Amino acid sequence: MNRLRVLFRTTAFRLSALYLLLFSLCAAFLVFYVTAMSEGLLQQQTRDAVTAEVAQIENIYARAGVNGLLRALERRARQPGANLYVIAGPTGEILAGNVASLQPGFLDREGWTDEPFRYQRYTDESRKDSHVALAHVLVLDNGLRILVGRDLQEPEKFRVLVRQALMVALGIMGLGALIIWFAIGRNALKRIDRMSDASTRIMAGDLSQRLPMSGSGDEFDRLSESLNAMLGRIEKLNEGLRQVSDNIAHDLKTPLTRLRNKAEAALAHKATNTGYRTSLEEIIGESDQLIRTFNALLMISRVEAGAAAAEMNLVDLSQIAGDCVELYEPVAEEQALRLEAAIDPGICVSGNRELIGQALGNLIDNAIKYAEGGDDPSIKVSLVPGDDGIMLSVADHGPGIPADKRAGVVERFVRLDESRTKPGTGLGLALVEAVMEMHRGSLELADTVSEAQNNRGLTISMVFPPPSA
Numbered sequence: 432m433n434r435l436r437v438l439f440r441t442t443a444f445r446l447s448a449l450y451l452l453l454f455s456l457c458a459a460f461l462v463f464y465v466t467a468m469s470e471g472l473l474q475q476q477t478r479d480a481v482t483a484e485v486a487q488i489e490n491i492y493a494r495a496g497v498n499g500l501l502r503a504l505e506r507r508a509r510q511p512g513a514n515l516y517v518i519a520g521p522t523g524e525i526l527a528g529n530v531a532s533l534q535p536g537f538l539d540r541e542g543w544t545d546e547p548f549r550y551q552r553y554t555d556e557s558r559k560d561s562h563v564a565l566a567h568v569l570v571l572d573n574g575l576r577i578l579v580g581r582d583l584q585e586p587e588k589f590r591v592l593v594r595q596a597l598m599v600a601l602g603i604m605g606l607g608a609l610i611i612w613f614a615i616g617r618n619a620l621k622r623i624d625r626m627s628d629a630s631t632r633i634m635a636g637d638l639s640q641r642l643p644m645s646g647s648g649d650e651f652d653r654l655s656e657s658l659n660a661m662l663g664r665i666e667k668l669n670e671g672l673r674q675v676s677d678n679i680a681h682d683l684k685t686p687l688t689r690l691r692n693k694a695e696a697a698l699a700h701k702a703t704n705t706g707y708r709t710s711l712e713e714i715i716g717e718s719d720q721l722i723r724t725f726n727a728l729l730m731i732s733r734v735e736a737g738a739a740a741a742e743m744n745l746v747d748l749s750q751i752a753g754d755c756v757e758l759y760e761p762v763a764e765e766q767a768l769r770l771e772a773a774i775d776p777g778i779c780v781s782g783n784r785e786l787i788g789q790a791l792g793n794l795i796d797n798a799i800k801y802a803e804g805g806d807d808p809s810i811k812v813s814l815v816p817g818d819d820g821i822m823l824s825v826a827d828h829g830p831g832i833p834a835d836k837r838a839g840v841v842e843r844f845v846r847l848d849e850s851r852t853k854p855g856t857g858l859g860l861a862l863v864e865a866v867m868e869m870h871r872g873s874l875e876l877a878d879t880v881s882e883a884q885n886n887r888g889l890t891i892s893m894v895f896p897p898p899s900a
Contacts, residue, residue, distance in 0.1 A: 451608060458601040466594045473590065477565050477581045478543075484514060485567050485579050497573065504528065504577070513582040515550070515564055521574030528578070529553070538578060541570045547583055622651055638666040690717040734786060734865040743870075746784045748895070749776050752814045752823060755788060759795045763810060766799055773813040778821055780895045782870045787893075790866040793859040794825040794891050802827035802888070820872065821895040826879045828888035837876040863893065871896050 492500045501518060508516040508529040517528035523538045525531075531551045537544070549561045566580025625643045632640045641662060642655040697710035756772045763770040791812075798810045811826045832840060841864045864874045872895045879888030 451605075454608060455605065458605065462594060462597045462601060465597055466590060469593050470590045474565065474583075477583065481565065481567050481579055481581050484581075485569065488569070488577065488579060492571070497571065497575070500571075500577070501527070513585060515566060515578065515580035515582060517576075517578035517580075519576040519578070521576070523576070526575075530578070533578075538568055538576045541568050543567050544580075626651075626655065633662065638662060638669060686717055686721055690714060690721075693717070730789075730862060734862070734869050743781055743783050745779050746782050746787065747778075748780050748782075748787070748821065748823065749774050749778045749814060751784060751788050752791060752812060755791045755795060756812050759792070759799065762796075763799050767808055768799060768802060769809045770795070770799075771809055771811045773811060773815075775814055775816060778814060778816055780821060780870070782895070783866075786866045786869070790863040790893065791823065791825070793863055794893070797859055797891075798825050798827040798829070798889075802829040816897075818897070819894075820897050822892050823895070824890055824892040826888065826890040828879055831878060831887055831889040832876060840876075841874060860891075863891075867893055867895075 488500065488503070491503045495503070504516045504518055505527060507514065508527070515528070515530055517530045517533070517538075518526045519538050520526055523536070525533070529552070531553045533550050534548050537548055544566055547563045547565050550564055551561055563583045564580045565583055566578050569577040569579070571577065622643070622645065629640050629642050641659045644652045644655045644659075646652065693710055693713050697707060697714075752774050753772065756770055756774075760770050795810070795812065802808070802810055809828065811824075813822075813824045813826070815822055841860045860874070867874045872893060875892040875894055877890045877892070879890045
């Protein structure tokens, strides 16, 4: 009973009940309409047949007179069929024909009967047996009254049969609709129960749960797909928040401790003004590094939260890449590196110019930092369109990153042991990945293809969706 009570309160039940009511009204209208049309059509056919018969009788009367007319009516009355023939006197008494009795006063009026009338045949066993007919009354010059009509029993049977067939067919359709509605309603209720159970587990804190999908692609599946994508996003943001908290506790503890030690050392030792100045400069440098770290964290959070999505518009990716190469060329030259560019002109994407520029700047800065001292002093920035997307790549010939560690280097504060001696916070690639997610693209890491260096080096590609997407 509880399940039925819940089912009755669902929107699906209310809509189905409304559709069932409308279907019933339409079905009832259809039954009465078709029946009335059938009845009208049959009566019209009957009238046409009687009219043709009356025309023949009038023709016989005009040619053969009263005697010829009476003989013709007697002959036709003895023939089997649905036609009725009555010869009555001026006072209405039946003189001849195939009808035993009529409604009283029926022969008093000349012309068509206003509505079907009842009569009895000679073969009827009791007075309760009666039939329905439609007739036309003629009054001759001598006062005789001639009735020509047609029995409506067969048309009436046909009308009743049509009505019964329609009602049975519509009843079967209604019963089928009711069964289908109940089955669909129960199925929808079960799916809603499964979604409610999954939602309860999610609200209890298990963000790894997902709403079930049947694979039919209906509105429930589309809703579940959208909500699952939202849950995945929430889970990733929560995981990122947890990682940030853990990383701040571990990775920022060291620079803060170093900052305090330097301040304590400056106070503990007697030093000249030059010594104090040196200590303060070191403290300022450590503080600047901390500020840069927090700025990077804030930028990543801003990007992941979608705060910069509203600032996206059509930007010239070729120009952004060219400006970044021009900006970092002096830095590369100071490190005895050669910054090369292979940029196709006129490539545009929908994005945020500032974030794309900062992400590309991070990749070039990392390439300059880790390619220093390599066998090949070149760094190549390339931009090429493709069927699968637009690829903006930065390739160097430094030590590279092992394939099994590439998935981890895009996380916050993750730095390989080999790069601990280099300055940095471990947030550069995390920012680039967040920017690419906001642009619905991807970040790909691969070996730099070079026969001379035996595939040493690293190529990081920012893959933007094609313009058609």
